[in-house]
Amino acid sequence: MTSGMRITWVLGRHGWADCTLEDHHAKAELTASYITSAPEEFLTAVARLVAGETENRVQFEAEPTAYRWIFYGEGDDVWIRVLELRDGSDHDNSGTEIWSKQLDVNQLARAVIRCFDEVARTHGESGYRGKWGEHFPRTELEALRRLWNDRRHPTVHRRIAPDLRRRPMRQIREMSEREYFACVGRRPGMFVGTASSFHQLTAFLTGYDQHAMRHGGQGLTGWHEWLVARRGRSCNHAWPGQVLHIALPEGWTDIADLPPEDEKHAIKVLFQLLDEFAAEREARPGAQNSD
Template sequence: MAAQLRLTWVLAGRGWADCTVSDDRAEVDVTASYITAAPEDLLTAVTRLMAGETECRVQFDAEPTIFRWIFYREGTDVWMRLLRLARGSDHDNRGTEIWSSWQDVDSVARGVIRCFDQVVREYGESAYRGKWGEHFPRTELEALRAAWRRHQGACGPSSTPATPSDP
């Protein structure tokens, strides 16, 4: 299993975000625009993984490039793939895999929770809306946090919290 997932979300300009995803083997940068609900969709996909779904997908539209996240869950393990595609309607096999990693579902949830907790600490919800053009995805973040806590309750406490304090 790879080292813990790390994810950052930096607002790069009005309606644009740069996202870095990494583990101990590799790091990749992808871009998202606000024309899709990229942060909400990512948070929702990870919440669905926590609930036991075995495959989830998210697309970041980088106008014109598309970055497609594909999550395959098997037991408590998740294979994450990031593809670069020319068009959102393209089949996965038309894309180029730019990053992949095996993570446990807990690490995926922790990485995403930490990322968006950092975003709100750095920008605040009002400034986030001003830079991104949409509201901070508070509802989706809290749904993921609740799913993560339910998972922790079912599996027992973990040694490292999702944020410096409990998520």
């Protein structure tokens, strides 16, 4: 599979389809119902990624189960997560991840276009409507095809100089700890869901720290002490409280229910501090990154 990913869309009984994702390493099977415009929304989401959007999501309803696609793009790369949820209204954190992959956005577009081209060849547009219950998503498919062709073959006036293109996104396993923290800070929804909160992010980072400790990595060793020194005083709060003391010096009421503006500022300060901490640690002689 030259694209690194293959997607199939198989029409079953009236108003239902089975969608399969597979590559050389894994396979996932999803179900979609025509109660939502799943094909149109899926094609549109991929088209927006091709056009340069950095975040998008689509949901296939399987009544009551749902399958949620989460896309994060950076430069030419896209991260894809697919979650299975017991109910379509559930939060991301309640879902089970059944697929996760990073690939080039052109590979994703190619796989999706091939998928729906095959559906059209197999059923014809009238046959598709008879089995699915709605018109074939021709408009959305051709919009994606045009955007993909424009991206692959830009005109002279739109061509981007190679030295001005964004660097490809690195695989997580290749990142330094500082790069990883920055990655979480740029796209927290990839790690803790769309309703990212300061409390959720600190819980995620605590879990990261515990995993690192269990497997011989540095994790957040020295982080609490660094924050105390940065703040210039100590108290009995754990490290999330130390961050809030720095971000919100006038205090707060409930760490799990911060006002929206305070929440936004606290998250920004959290990752600024983490970057400073990681940079200082990297600069020490003999510094090593956690696995």
